[in-house]
Structure formats: C-alpha cells, structure tokens
Amino acid sequence: MENISRRDFLKRSATGAVVTAAAAVGCAPKGSGSDQSAEELPLGPVTCRKDPKTGQDVSILAYGCMRWPMTKDDDGNEIIDQEQVNELIDCAMQHGVNYYDTAPVYLEGKSERASALALSRYPRESYFLATKLSNFNKSTHNLEFAREMLSNSLKNLMTDYIDYYLLHSITGGREYFENRFVKNGILDYCIEQRNRGVIRHLGFSFHSNRPNLQQMMDYHEEYKARTGENLFDFVMIQLNWLDWHYARGKDANASDLYAILEEHDLPVMVMEPLLGGRLSKVPDHIARMFKEMEPQKSVASWAFRFAASHRNVQTVLSGMTYMEHLQDNIRTYTPLVELTDSEKDFLDSMAELMHQYPIVSCTGCKYCMPCPYGLDIPAVFEHYNRCVNEGFVSADSQDENYRKNRRAFLISYDRAIPKLRQADRCIQCRKCMTESHCPQRINIPGELMRISRYIENLKRNG
Ligand code: SF4
Ligand code: SF4
Structure with missing residues (x-):
C-alpha cells in the first residue's frame, strides 16, 4: 500500500478512495440480529482529539482488543475468529478509528497477534498501538521480565515502536509503585526506550483510589522538577456515569481521579465506559427512562457521550466484540455531540437509582480466574x-x-x-x-x- 499521511488516509478512507477489505464487505453486522446496514452509518470519520505531545489526531473512539470474537478450530479448540477481527478492524479503520489497545495478557496472550494481523494490512502510521507491561505477579517484578515482555510485544505486534505503552494496572500508591517499577530499574528502562523512540508515550492504567493517584502525581511532579520533562504522558482510568460519583470502593470516584489528572494536565484514556456492559444493560424501568429521553439512541450511547464530554479525555476504549457495538459507537461519535448540563443532570439521577441496586460491579475481566475449586x-x-x-x-x-x-x-x-x-x-x-x-x-x-x-x-x- 502506498505511503500516505494519516490525515490523507482518513480523508480518502471516508470517501472510499482507499481500497480495503472493508470496502468490499462493508460494515454489515454478522448474525448479530441488528437490522441496521452499512448505508445507515454516517460517512465521515469519528471525532478526533489532538494529542498534546505530538499534535496528531487521535480518534475519540478506541478499539479495546480484549474480547475478540471466538470460533472453533477443526479439533474443537476455541480460537480467535481472525476473519471477523479483520472485518471489524476494516470497518473501524474505514470510519477513522485509529487507536487500538491490547495487552500481552489479553485472550491468553493471543490478542496482540490477532490485532496486528488485521492492522498490518494498513500503513503503520495510519493507526496507534497501545499495549502494556503486565508484570502482575511479584515474581515478574524484575528488569529481565520487562525487557522480554516489551520485546515480545514488538514481535507480536509486528512493529518496531509502540505508540502508547502502559504500566499495567497500578493498584497502590508510591511505595507499591517503587517496588514494582522503580527499585528494579524497570521505570528507567521504559524511559530509555522512550528516548530511543521505541515507546512514543509512556503512561499507566490505574485501578486504585484518590490518595494513591495523588501519590503517583507527586512522583510525576518530582521527576519533572528534576529533569524538566514529563515522567508520564497520559493516564488511563475507569470513567463512566455511575463511577463518577458512586464508584465502589473507598474514595475512588471518577470525578476526583479525573480532576487530579486535569490539574496535572495529563490526557486521560478512558476504560470501562460501560462498566463491563452494565451501563448498557440497566434495569428495565431505568432503560425506559433513557428511551423516553432519546427514543432513537441506545442506552450505551449515553455512556460514550458522557465519557467523551470531558475535554481532557483523549480517547474512550470500547471492547467491541460484535459489529453492532462498533456501528453504534461510530454513530455516537460521528460526530460527538457533548452532553448538555441537563443531560448530565439526568445521568446523575440515573446513577443515583442504579446505585440502589444490589449489583456486583464485576466487569467480566476474568483476572480472578481460574478458581482452584472450579467456580466460574x-x-x-x-x-x-x-x-x-x-x-x-x-x-x-x-x-x-x-x-x-x-x-x-x-x-x-x-x-x-x-x-x-x-x-x-x-x-x-x-x-x-x-x-x-x-x-x-x-x-x-x-x-x-x-x-x-x-x-x-x-x-x-x-
Ligand atoms: S470479580 Fe473477577 S471477573 Fe469480575 S471484575 Fe473482579 S477480577 Fe474481573
Ligand atoms: S473457592 Fe472462593 S475464595 Fe477460593 S478462589 Fe475460589 S472463589 Fe475465591
């Protein structure tokens, strides 16, 4: 494929000038039960926001590559359905979705390669790759493991650079961070790789509370004072209309986490905008209230608009396993219409109602599995x-x-x-x-x- 700029690619992609598999198959849902066809999708690319570090346009919709569709091989083993992955990515690329987030641990280590097989049919500069340093266990808190993990990610992703590299799942404060990443030299290694251009942006995904995020930001500011440079280029947090004021766990409301990152002028990548699907499958009487507000829009579209209506949000991840999910998000973000104050008030009242349900806030990530006693x-x-x-x-x-x-x-x-x-x-x-x-x-x-x-x-x- 010829070498063209991202801007040109998106422009031409939107008018159909770039010949892709998507042009041939369209973005039609397969066996999804959706009656909406490719013709009904808006033509233009989804809304983009400028990356403050590079000035490049990043789509407000990011593809979360954690749950690709599965099929069975000839021996009956579960494998990723590469054909469907290709079709989903073709449709996403056709609509200007240019941010793809994976990790070495997703889909038992197979997500990186499956995503890369689909994406490598496009010019490397037409999409951004995000992956992670998933050194969760104490036995992997060492430099050798980190080197190997990055090297494997580069191989799996068929690239020589990662656009957004995340220290995966920070669950504590300064002491925890120093033990897992600093004392063993992993942080210095990541900074060195950033200086060499192998990592373009360094950040972390965060799963803890306000005081711990504050400690991480103190560390960031100390580094900045010492070197004159940012330690972190972005942070990923869980942000959605329920967690905004009603996050489970102590002192972890998304409104507070977002405010801290805004204060430090760091772009925010959003994970769990739908809280593992819970905010698209709300109790029936709450769903009816959403429909009364916007009969044509899905309940999920509210969550995506909510996440992206915060100006420091760079991109919103969605694990779109099925074509109708991707289509719905494309509709929501082409272009993004930010929420009005009264719509935000409406979501606040829905969150108050949802909070009263005795639901378990499980997102289905399976990090707790397997249970040695066989529980699902x-x-x-x-x-x-x-x-x-x-x-x-x-x-x-x-x-x-x-x-x-x-x-x-x-x-x-x-x-x-x-x-x-x-x-x-x-x-x-x-x-x-x-x-x-x-x-x-x-x-x-x-x-x-x-x-x-x-x-x-x-x-x-x-
Ligand atoms: S209970 Fe298990 S599957 Fe559910 S969110 Fe927690 S780790 Fe993930
Ligand atoms: S038996 Fe219960 S407590 Fe033990 S690992 Fe399984 S789910 Fe967790």
Missing part, C-alpha cells in the same frame, strides 16, 4: 446481575412476585452455570484475592457468600 466467578456475578436488572431478585418472600421470581432465578441459574461451578462451591480460601487482583475491588468471597445465602433462602422458602 464472573458467570455467577453476571447471572445474579442479570436477574437483578430483570427484576427477578426479590428481597422478601412476602413480595407480590416472589414465587414467579424465585422460579425464574433458580431455573436460569442452573441452566447458566453447571452445579460444580456455582457460588455454594466457594470455600472462602481467598486465593482469588491474594493471588490476583480484582480491578473492581470486589470482595469476591464475600459477594459469593451473599449470593449463595440468597439462593439457599430461595430454595428453603419454596
């Missing part, structure tokens, strides 16, 4: 949340619909999760808490016990 932790939480959303969780056996709800809950629970993987199998060993880290700070054994007791009560009060 995210599946238990997902089923419980779905029942809460659909109104099948009755707190009291005197409730009008108790019998109907009890039956619906128990039957669907047994259908959704094999008995040996259900909540009552949890022996409270806490390995899911000590050997891995839940980014949502969920007390996993505690929540499993709560759900298990609820189910026990249902069974007893038949």
Whole structure:
C-alpha cells in the first residue's frame, strides 16, 4: 500500500478512495440480529482529539482488543475468529478509528497477534498501538521480565515502536509503585526506550483510589522538577456515569481521579465506559427512562457521550466484540455531540437509582480466574446481575412476585452455570484475592457468600 499521511488516509478512507477489505464487505453486522446496514452509518470519520505531545489526531473512539470474537478450530479448540477481527478492524479503520489497545495478557496472550494481523494490512502510521507491561505477579517484578515482555510485544505486534505503552494496572500508591517499577530499574528502562523512540508515550492504567493517584502525581511532579520533562504522558482510568460519583470502593470516584489528572494536565484514556456492559444493560424501568429521553439512541450511547464530554479525555476504549457495538459507537461519535448540563443532570439521577441496586460491579475481566475449586466467578456475578436488572431478585418472600421470581432465578441459574461451578462451591480460601487482583475491588468471597445465602433462602422458602 502506498505511503500516505494519516490525515490523507482518513480523508480518502471516508470517501472510499482507499481500497480495503472493508470496502468490499462493508460494515454489515454478522448474525448479530441488528437490522441496521452499512448505508445507515454516517460517512465521515469519528471525532478526533489532538494529542498534546505530538499534535496528531487521535480518534475519540478506541478499539479495546480484549474480547475478540471466538470460533472453533477443526479439533474443537476455541480460537480467535481472525476473519471477523479483520472485518471489524476494516470497518473501524474505514470510519477513522485509529487507536487500538491490547495487552500481552489479553485472550491468553493471543490478542496482540490477532490485532496486528488485521492492522498490518494498513500503513503503520495510519493507526496507534497501545499495549502494556503486565508484570502482575511479584515474581515478574524484575528488569529481565520487562525487557522480554516489551520485546515480545514488538514481535507480536509486528512493529518496531509502540505508540502508547502502559504500566499495567497500578493498584497502590508510591511505595507499591517503587517496588514494582522503580527499585528494579524497570521505570528507567521504559524511559530509555522512550528516548530511543521505541515507546512514543509512556503512561499507566490505574485501578486504585484518590490518595494513591495523588501519590503517583507527586512522583510525576518530582521527576519533572528534576529533569524538566514529563515522567508520564497520559493516564488511563475507569470513567463512566455511575463511577463518577458512586464508584465502589473507598474514595475512588471518577470525578476526583479525573480532576487530579486535569490539574496535572495529563490526557486521560478512558476504560470501562460501560462498566463491563452494565451501563448498557440497566434495569428495565431505568432503560425506559433513557428511551423516553432519546427514543432513537441506545442506552450505551449515553455512556460514550458522557465519557467523551470531558475535554481532557483523549480517547474512550470500547471492547467491541460484535459489529453492532462498533456501528453504534461510530454513530455516537460521528460526530460527538457533548452532553448538555441537563443531560448530565439526568445521568446523575440515573446513577443515583442504579446505585440502589444490589449489583456486583464485576466487569467480566476474568483476572480472578481460574478458581482452584472450579467456580466460574464472573458467570455467577453476571447471572445474579442479570436477574437483578430483570427484576427477578426479590428481597422478601412476602413480595407480590416472589414465587414467579424465585422460579425464574433458580431455573436460569442452573441452566447458566453447571452445579460444580456455582457460588455454594466457594470455600472462602481467598486465593482469588491474594493471588490476583480484582480491578473492581470486589470482595469476591464475600459477594459469593451473599449470593449463595440468597439462593439457599430461595430454595428453603419454596
Ligand atoms: S477480577 Fe473482579 S471484575 Fe474481573 S471477573 Fe473477577 S470479580 Fe469480575
Ligand atoms: S475464595 Fe472462593 S472463589 Fe475465591 S478462589 Fe477460593 S473457592 Fe475460589
């Protein structure tokens, strides 16, 4: 393919002058049940924001490559459906989505290569790659591991530079950061790689609270005072309309985290704009209120507009496994229409309502898996949340619909999760808490016990 600038590429891509597989197959959903066709998608590219460091245009929609569609190989093994990945990326590129976020740990290590196979059909300068240093376990907190991980990422991604490199999942403050990245020389190594141009932007993804982010920013400012340069070029945080004021866990509201980063003038990459899908599958009566406000728009589109309506947000990640998700986001962001004050007030009131539901804030990331006792932790939480959303969780056996709800809950629970993987199998060993880290700070054994007791009560009060 000829060498063209990103600006030219996007311009020509939007008018169909660049011949891609997308031009041939379009952006039609496959078996998704959506009745919206490629013709209905807006023509122009999605809204972009300038990267303050390079002045380059970054699409406000970023492709999260954590959940690519899967299929089976000839031996019945689950593999990534590369053909579908190619089609999704073709459609995204055709609509100017130029930021692709992956990690060595996504999809058991296969996300980087699958994403690269699709993206490498385009000029390297027409898209930005983000990947991560996922040295989660203590045994990997050493320089040798970090060197190898970056080198493997470059190989898997078929490139000699990473546009956005993240220290993956910071879950503590200064002391934690120094032990994991500073004392062992990893931070110096990353800075050296940035100086050499192998890393273009250095940042971190953050899963902790306000005081710890403040400590990270103090460290950043001290470095800046010493060297005259930014230590970090960006930060990724969880930001959505529920976590804005009602984040689970102590002192971790997204409004506070965002304000700190704004104060330090750091671009914000947004993860979990939909809170693992929870903000698209809201309880039915809340969904009706969204529809009354905007009959034509999806509930999810509100969450994407909310995230991008904050001016320091550089890009908003979405793990778009299916074409209809990508299409919906393209519609939302072509162009982005920022929320008005009254729309923000409406979302605040929806957050207040949502906060009252006894939902488990699991996003399905599976970082807690496998459980040595065979529990399917995210599946238990997902089923419980779905029942809460659909109104099948009755707190009291005197409730009008108790019998109907009890039956619906128990039957669907047994259908959704094999008995040996259900909540009552949890022996409270806490390995899911000590050997891995839940980014949502969920007390996993505690929540499993709560759900298990609820189910026990249902069974007893038949
Ligand atoms: S680590 Fe936490 S958010 Fe992720 S699947 Fe497990 S419980 Fe859910
Ligand atoms: S506490 Fe429960 S869910 Fe967690 S690892 Fe132990 S048995 Fe599995």
